[in-house]
Amino acid sequence: MTIIQLIVDAHGCEGPLNDAATLLARMEAAARAAGAQTVGQAQARYVPHGVTAIVFLAESHILISTWPEYRLALVDILLCNPRMDPEGVWDRLARTLRPAGEVRIRRSERQVGATPE
Amino acid sequence: MTIIQLIVDAHGCEGPLNDAATLLARMEAAARAAGAQTVGQAQARYVPHGVTAIVFLAESHILISTWPEYRLALVDILLCNPRMDPEGVWDRLARTLRPAGEVRIRRSERQVGATPE
Numbered sequence: 649m650t651i652i653q654l655i656v657d658a659h660g661c662e663g664p665l666n667d668a669a670t671l672l673a674r675m676e677a678a679a680r681a682a683g684a685q686t687v688g689q690a691q692a693r694y695v696p697h698g699v700t701a702i703v704f705l706a707e708s709h710i711l712i713s714t715w716p717e718y719r720l721a722l723v724d725i726l727l728c729n730p731r732m733d734p735e736g737v738w739d740r741l742a743r744t745l746r747p748a749g750e751v752r753i754r755r756s757e758r759q760v761g762a763t764p765e
Numbered sequence: 766m767t768i769i770q771l772i773v774d775a776h777g778c779e780g781p782l783n784d785a786a787t788l789l790a791r792m793e794a795a796a797r798a799a800g801a802q803t804v805g806q807a808q809a810r811y812v813p814h815g816v817t818a819i820v821f822l823a824e825s826h827i828l829i830s831t832w833p834e835y836r837l838a839l840v841d842i843l844l845c846n847p848r849m850d851p852e853g854v855w856d857r858l859a860r861t862l863r864p865a866g867e868v869r870i871r872r873s874e875r876q877v878g879a880t881p882e
Contacts, residue, residue, distance in 0.1 A: 653772070657876050690807030692821035700821055702828075704809035709817055713825060713843075718878055724841065726830075756871060759774050761835055 651708075653756040654734035656723040658742070660749025665714035665721060668699040671744070675703040675710045678740035682732045707732060712741070721745050728760050768825075770873040771851035773840040775859070777866025782831035782838060785816040788861070792820040792827045795857035799849045824849060829858070838862050845877050 664670045668691040676686045688704040700713045708726040715721075723741060725734040738753070781787045785808040793803045805821040817830045825843040832838075840858060842851040855870070 655770070655873055655875075659876070687811075688807070688809040690805070690819065690821075692805040692826075694804075694823070700826055702807065702819055704807075704817055706811070708830060709809075709828070711819075711826070711828070715877060720877060722843075722875055722877075726839075752876070754873060756772055756873060758772075758839055759776070759869070760832060760837060760839075 649730060649759070649761040650757050651726070651728050651730055651760055652734055653758050654723075654725040654738055655754045655756055656725070656738055657752040658721045658723060658745050658747035659719065659751070660747050661719045661721050662746040662748055663744045665716040665719065665745070666697045666699060668693060668701050671699065671701045671712055672703060674741060674744040675701065675712065678737045679703055679705055679710060681740060682727065682737050684727060684729070684732055710737060719749070721747070726758070766847060766876070766878040767874050768843070768845050768847055768877055769851055770875050771840075771842040771855055772871045772873055773842070773855055774869040775838045775840060775862050775864035776836065776868070777864050778831075778836045778838050779863040779865055780861045782833040782836065782862070783814045783816060785810060785818050788816065788818045788829055789820060791858060791861040792818065792829065795854045796820055796822055796827060798857055799844065799854050801844060801846070801849055827854060836866070838864070843875070
């Protein structure tokens with residue numbers, strides 16, 4: 649089974665890049681909207697600023713790392729249920745991160761299941 | 766500044782895919798060997814098996830998700846210090862995961878710093 653890891657570099661973000669609680673809440677909400685189930689969350693806060701926030705899902709994870717000094721957010725969205733839509737998750741997260749600069753999105757295929765041929 | 770996210774799908778793993786504590790210890794050791802500093806860690810355990818383990822680094826993160834039923838580990842290594850070597854981290858993790866099947870490695874460029882031109 650091929651699933652997609654959505655990898656997003658979002659520049660010029662005007663959202664709350666240093667507010668891990670808000671980011672985690674919005675990540676959970678975006679996961680829920682995609683039909684995914686949150687099973688845990690964690691964060692690291694950096695000095696003087698910046699966070700890495702992860703929501704563990706029954707269907708893998710969503711991770712955001714921020715560099716407020718650059719107004720930058722790096723986002724990874726991995727949903728191991730191929731019926732779930734990682735782009736939809738990103739669209740919701742974008743409403744929170746509010747990137748005003750370049751948004752670079754890549755889709756990285758990952759193989760889950762038996763060893764590929 | 767361009768940094769590399771190393772994305773590894775490791776099949777046929779013979780290592781302790783269901784042992785989050787061991788995985789986290791080896792991830793920390795691999796980070797240390799690369800010159801990175803661990804600032805936190807977290808995990809989610811799945812029923813009936815499988816884990817997602819993350820080590821938060823001063824220089825970003827290392828994440829492993831496992832599917833023991835498929836002997837599969839998905840690994841992400843992101844080091845925001847371009848002098849640090851994500852391949853070296855993977856080499857160390859491979860000694861623990863011991864993939865006997867296909868290992869698919871991709872290098873995803875990510876932009877950290879001012880908005881790229």
